[in-house]
Amino acid sequence: MTDTDELLSIRAAELYYEENKTQDEIGTVLRLTRWKVGRLLAQAKASGFIRIEIVHPRARRLSVERRLREATGLTDAIVVSSAGVSGDEELQSRTAQAAADYLTGLRPVPRTLGISWGRTLHEVSLHLKQGWANGVNVVQINGGVSLNRRAGTAAATAVTMAHKASGAATLLPSPAILERLETKRAIEADRSVGAVLKLGASASAYLFSAGQADQNSALVDSGYLTEEQVAELVRKGAVGDIVGRYIDSNGNIVDPELDERTVGIPLEQLRNAKTAIAVIAGSSKHAIARAVVGSGLCTVLVTDEDTALAILGEHA
Amino acid sequence: MTDTDELLSIRAAELYYEENKTQDEIGTVLRLTRWKVGRLLAQAKASGFIRIEIVHPRARRLSVERRLREATGLTDAIVVSSAGVSGDEELQSRTAQAAADYLTGLRPVPRTLGISWGRTLHEVSLHLKQGWANGVNVVQINGGVSLNRRAGTAAATAVTMAHKASGAATLLPSPAILERLETKRAIEADRSVGAVLKLGASASAYLFSAGQADQNSALVDSGYLTEEQVAELVRKGAVGDIVGRYIDSNGNIVDPELDERTVGIPLEQLRNAKTAIAVIAGSSKHAIARAVVGSGLCTVLVTDEDTALAILGEHA
């Protein structure tokens, strides 16, 4: 009997959603009252037989966002749909777009915005519209990418963001990681660097991404770390890095000595920030995303559906 | 402006379909009148941003069925959905189930049902419910599968179908293809075979599947043809076989000499039949399905969504 009902609900759903007939008409066809049809339809929906997807690059998953907020205590969560997406690349692009949208709508508008650098953030900067805000000053909060062959990407990110918001960009003129602790102390003590760090510490909002801990890390790519060093970090439990600092799945610094030599605001600053927006997308970043959210490193997460589900533990 | 509207329609769709808010509530949230929301939603649907799928093994694609009927002049078309299907196997199983359903609902109930044999039809027989009809006699219409290691499948198919309909099965006691024309003539002349063929010719409905023309063909598997012979047939334009007879994409016999040695009712009998139900599923059978439908070998087609779209030329 239940079996018959299930089959009927499928027939009804076909007529309702594919042929868009009215429930009354369906009732006539299937020899049922229109109320029965309504109930069958409701049953089909409840059983999950009806799948409704919004296929659009800007589509979000509100229900996942809500669950994420509830489960993690995030102030806000933006989850872009991965319906109809081919690869990680498009996922990251969609997420960057969503981050740009979020930033544009952010209230109160931050006077000073602290940002990290990387592929993701650069893409965010490109997606921002001219005039997305008026008078936002952008400060880099961790050491730069100067060793990179694509030198200037980090600077371009900050400059673009500031320019499009009629604000000024303040760059952090320092490597990301220094080889000797003394050098790091010295450079931090220097006025030009110290002042920027102090400005960064006073930012009204932060925007940063995360890197996975493997040989594809931007820090390896930029020459600050070797593949072996990253492998060693992974052995010690590292799942990725935030503003140049490697953390484990609990959000703790993996290698305090290395961390000491890393130039940028400390993680505590992010944890205490009123607004810390993390933008993390792609299947390789599920672990670091979970660590960031789980350890309270951000108040807002912008991510893709799969990563969000991974954080919720529904997609392992 | 249109860009803004598109984005709004996506936001509206999210709230409507994911959060199932009323259009009025959405209007409040997005600061729009409820009519505007209604129009945005309509626009989103029209643009194809809203995809509704019925995910269920028994789900059909009524719109495709309709288009197929209109494009080909088929009396009836049954197209099972391939939403959420992993492989060809499940597709074939679903299609077999649908064929069993169709057969069960077929009116007028055929007194005599002529069937071929094969994996697909056997699966159909298994999906039929006890008592699917009352008093249907089942006749084999083409030569058997006796050389097969799983000898008896063909017989079992007919017997099962007949038994479940409280009818009798009549088997065709003959190989599918004979090596010498004389032998074929002789066996046909034999009372035991001739009578069955005559019965088959008078069937009130036919149910058959199709085989693709490659080394996986059931005829190769059963030992009636060698892989080389099939390769030669393909060179001559064969796309597959129906009741043991190889046809090209126009529905014409590929090798008349071979065909002469094949035991079973001629294709003309199917072409002239009032009810000829073809059950064809799987990505490897797109070509033969197109040939069967295109050359009027069946009046009813039961198939999967991808094959149907291939026939319609919408899925190349």
Next chain:
DNA sequence: ACCGTGCCTGCTCAGATGAGCAAGATTGCC
């Protein structure tokens, strides 16, 4: 500037739909 054309907006109204309710059917239990 003026006017016409055509799109967009907000509305009325009727049809479609879901919530809730009471009567009837079914099941399980003694």
Next chain:
DNA sequence: GGCAATCTTGCTCATCTGAGCAGGCACGGT
């Protein structure tokens, strides 16, 4: 078999939604 608990059915009513229409607005030609 009798009875109670539960589920199902058909209904009323309030709400939601889409069709169609009149007025308003923007745009382009003269």
